[in-house]
Amino acid sequence: MSGPLVLAIESSCDETGIALVEGGRRIRANVVASQVAMHAATGGIVPEVAARAHLRWVLPVLDEAWNDGGIEWSDLDGIAVTYGPGLAGSLLVGINVAKTLAWVHDKPLVGVNHLEGHVYAAWLLDADEEERPEPVFPLVALVVSGGHTFLVEMTDHLTYRLLGQTLDDAAGEAFDKVGRLLGLGYPGGPAIMHAAARATRRDATFPRAWLGDSWDFSFSGLKTAARRIVEEARRDASLTDVSEPLPDAVVAELASGFQDSVVDVLVTKTIRAAEATGACSIVIGGGVAANAVLRDRLAAEAEARGLPLIVPRPGLCTDNGAMIGAAGARRLAAGERSGMDLDARPSLPLARRR
Numbered sequence: 001m002s003g004p005l006v007l008a009i010e011s012s013c014d015e016t017g018i019a020l021v022e023g024g025r026r027i028r029a030n031v032v033a034s035q036v037a038m039h040a041a042t043g044g045i046v047p048e049v050a051a052r053a054h055l056r057w058v059l060p061v062l063d064e065a066w067n068d069g070g071i072e073w074s075d076l077d078g079i080a081v082t083y084g085p086g087l088a089g090s091l092l093v094g095i096n097v098a099k100t101l102a103w104v105h106d107k108p109l110v111g112v113n114h115l116e117g118h119v120y121a122a123w124l125l126d127a128d129e130e131e132r133p134e135p136v137f138p139l140v141a142l143v144v145s146g147g148h149t150f151l152v153e154m155t156d157h158l159t160y161r162l163l164g165q166t167l168d169d170a171a172g173e174a175f176d177k178v179g180r181l182l183g184l185g186y187p188g189g190p191a192i193m194h195a196a197a198r199a200t201r202r203d204a205t206f207p208r209a210w211l212g213d214s215w216d217f218s219f220s221g222l223k224t225a226a227r228r229i230v231e232e233a234r235r236d237a238s239l240t241d242v243s244e245p246l247p248d249a250v251v252a253e254l255a256s257g258f259q260d261s262v263v264d265v266l267v268t269k270t271i272r273a274a275e276a277t278g279a280c281s282i283v284i285g286g287g288v289a290a291n292a293v294l295r296d297r298l299a300a301e302a303e304a305r306g307l308p309l310i311v312p313r314p315g316l317c318t319d320n321g322a323m324i325g326a327a328g329a330r331r332l333a334a335g336e337r338s339g340m341d342l343d344a345r346p347s348l349p350l351a352r353r354r
Contacts, residue, residue: 011094012086021325051089080328084348164215204257
């Protein structure tokens with residue numbers, strides 16, 4: 001496979017990910033140290049704790065990825081690193097390691113937008129995976145995660161037009177909040193998906209924020225409605241002690257209703273955007289893209305319209321170094337370079353409306 005061999009570092013939030021990616025596609029190594037168990041006790045990410053954990057794990061993860069890749073520094077064409085958006089302290093750990101490696105080994109450095117990485121995860125191939133066609137332009141990409149939910153149009157590599165975005169909360173954040181309301185713990189996305197799969201009744205109805213013909217999203221009202229619905233369910237079950245859990249069957253029914261509400265809006269708006277822009281394919285990325293119901297429903301709607309849907313395997317939807325390597329390789333090949341003054345940009349956007 002032709003194209004640059006890139007060492008990529010991702011540390012924007014609570015995953016320390018380092019990968020070796022060849023040609024912007026083939027994964028030579030991909031190691032992730034997760035902090036999920038650490039943050040479960042607080043029901044969410046504590047930025048200072050996350051940054052300290054990155055400091056603890058970044059070098060062991062680097063060593064493991066380097067050993068898995070079986071290469072020499074002379075083989076490497078560049079180093080890519082996430083520089084935003086994300087938690088400032090977490091970003092700085094990865095950026096400083098990347099700068100040091102680039103300086104010591106005299107390798108080009110390129111900063112990568114974390115959100116762009118989620119888009120480019122759709123191009124990745126595992127080490128032993130057969131070649132398959134790349135996503136076809138123009139395309140529509142949906143990125144949906146704990147911190148971000150948006151739709152962009154791509155007419156070519158590294159070219160984005162913002163179509164719609166959340167006006168308040170991200171879909172993943174709503175999953176986490178409702179997961180806590182249902183007593184399912186953190187992270188809420190996988191827990192709600194598994195609980196919903198056990199539902200024998202699907203009578204719970206949650207609202208949808210359609211926002212007219214807009215491709216924007218809104219999930220704050222859904223969270224408020226979920227709190228009211230859960231409180232009503234507790235009253236119906238005669239639960240007065242806040243520590244007493246809802247019956248499993250009720251939790252499953254409510255999880256199913258909430259999940260359907262989120263998936264319905266995400267799928268409908270993505271398909272509408274693809275039709276309106278004349279997209280030739282659809283790409284989806286971000287942690288919520290690991291949700292099986294979202295993947296299956298979007299695949300069915302895309303297939304009905306003859307549109308290819310490219311969805312990374314679940315492990316490549318969540319934060320990882322390989323996706324940064326895929327995007328970083330494109331930017332290096334395009335001649336982009338970052339200086340040693342590269343700094344964290346916690347609110348870095350991917351695209352703007354035009």
